[in-house]
Amino acid sequence: xxKTEARDRMADVMERFLTLASRRLPDDVYAWLKRCxxxxxxxxxxxxxxxxxxxxxMAQKLDRPCCQDTGLPHFYIRCGADFPxxxxxxxxxxxxxxxxxVSAPLRPNAVDFFTERNTGxxxxxxxxxxxxxxxxxxxxxEICTYFAGAGCSLPGRAQVFKPADGYGAVVRFVFDAVSGxxxxxxxxxxxxxxxxxxxxxxxxxxxxxCLRPLGxxxxxxxxxxxxxxxxxxxxxxxxxxxxxxxxxxxxxxxVESSARHTATIAAAVNVSCYTHRRGxxxxxxxxxxxxxxxxxxxx
Amino acid sequence: MKKILTLPIREEDILGLHAGDVIYLTGTxxxxxxxxxxxxxxEGMASPFDLRDGVIFHAGPIVREGPAANELISVGPxxxxxxxxxxxxxxxxxxxxxxxxxxxxGPATAEACRRYKAVHCVAMGxxxxxxxSQVERIEACYWRELGMPECMWVLRVxxxxxxxxxIDAHGGDLFAATRAEVARRREACEGPIAxxxxxxxxxx
Numbered sequence: 001x002x003k004t005e006a007r008d009r010m011a012d013v014m015e016r017f018l019t020l021a022s023r024r025l026p027d028d029v030y031a032w033l034k035r036c037x038x039x040x041x042x043x044x045x046x047x048x049x050x051x052x053x054x055x056x057x058m059a060q061k062l063d064r065p066c067c068q069d070t071g072l073p074h075f076y077i078r079c080g081a082d083f084p085x086x087x088x089x090x091x092x093x094x095x096x097x098x099x100x101x102v103s104a105p106l107r108p109n110a111v112d113f114f115t116e117r118n119t120g121x122x123x124x125x126x127x128x129x130x131x132x133x134x135x136x137x138x139x140x141x142e143i144c145t146y147f148a149g150a151g152c153s154l155p156g157r158a159q160v161f162k163p164a165d166g167y168g169a170v171v172r173f174v175f176d177a178v179s180g181x182x183x184x185x186x187x188x189x190x191x192x193x194x195x196x197x198x199x200x201x202x203x204x205x206x207x208x209x210c211l212r213p214l215g216x217x218x219x220x221x222x223x224x225x226x227x228x229x230x231x232x233x234x235x236x237x238x239x240x241x242x243x244x245x246x247x248x249x250x251x252x253x254x255v256e257s258s259a260r261h262t263a264t265i266a267a268a269v270n271v272s273c274y275t276h277r278r279g280x281x282x283x284x285x286x287x288x289x290x291x292x293x294x295x296x297x298x299x
Numbered sequence: 300m301k302k303i304l305t306l307p308i309r310e311e312d313i314l315g316l317h318a319g320d321v322i323y324l325t326g327t328x329x330x331x332x333x334x335x336x337x338x339x340x341x342e343g344m345a346s347p348f349d350l351r352d353g354v355i356f357h358a359g360p361i362v363r364e365g366p367a368a369n370e371l372i373s374v375g376p377x378x379x380x381x382x383x384x385x386x387x388x389x390x391x392x393x394x395x396x397x398x399x400x401x402x403x404x405g406p407a408t409a410e411a412c413r414r415y416k417a418v419h420c421v422a423m424g425x426x427x428x429x430x431x432s433q434v435e436r437i438e439a440c441y442w443r444e445l446g447m448p449e450c451m452w453v454l455r456v457x458x459x460x461x462x463x464x465x466i467d468a469h470g471g472d473l474f475a476a477t478r479a480e481v482a483r484r485r486e487a488c489e490g491p492i493a494x495x496x497x498x499x500x501x502x503x
Contacts, residue, residue: 047461048423051429059428067427107373108446108448186401233489236484
């Protein structure tokens, strides 16, 4: 296989995967959304969830993006050090995004700064947004795709605290973010909390927290407890789907952390809406692939 | 029994609505979000579509544009709070009666709804395919240079909904009430967690 062939193959597969990911929720998110529906009791919440599930069904039947805000394309990449087609990845993803904008179709959302022109195909300056991690002793390329919509990007925030503020400041910061603009971000939300030492490190971790499969836990018992307590606490605020009165503002709270500087505690909060369009796909060195997000679906 | 409003919307229609009501709309409505509001209010441009007794929908659709016709693929509400800085003047200037969006708005919009007899409703966020199925056709498109999401699409809708009245013309505001309830409950929800992590700074 030549480099051009590898790029074309990846662009083709990713165009189809993006199209799929714009149409349906990954299996775990769908299952968690059902649980949230079953936990709500008010008539108004029933109206909302009925609309949610009816729409998801129609999106599949009519083959259309389930939400009109198909966001900006984000790719969180875990690249095996021995994956042979590293150079093909960026151009392939750029091509896949531009093509899927027409074929899916996705809404063109990318506006370059200063020209203030919509680019028309969701690519632009540093867009699609790529985040790379290198995985030693692997020849696979794992890509996590995410459509970053505006409603759930707007509440995002990061702040650096002093050690004297302690973990309590982090707790209050999460409540600030979720009880503010996140009410508008189409709850039930996935709340990602990043703990680190400065804002971009905490920010990236908060995003990785959002992207984690549902049902996974922070590896430290205290981190896991914090996730559970925050979820229960946020869900006791009296807010449900669509920010209307209810009992489930969040379907999950995930915390991701890195070591911190001894003199700082940085926290970031990122939220994802209930139409959490996040997909995992893995390419192998021969450019065969498999995806784990949508059981029983062939691309 | 579905409560269906038909455009044009009269003052007495508005006065019959209360926060929490679930309604549906039939008639011709226009989309308009950040840039449309900025043009009308901050740049002093006239709305290219007459909104008097009409509906503005905070939304940016996906449209498959063709030489002969434009096909609406998906359409749904966007966060209304982004338009808060402009909405009161927008209502005053255009005479719009009903705003559709997502989430709450602020006190200036609520005051304008009282004064000019208008309401804000929320459509179901993320439910873009079912909403598109209630749109019979795209009647016009204005200010296309703003980009597909930001330009003004004029849509003929039939029993468009469910819409939940969030701000009525009598002072009712569903999201303000929710925010007040959140503020009331917050310390009880967050305090014990903040307390429980107090010793997390202790070396293990």
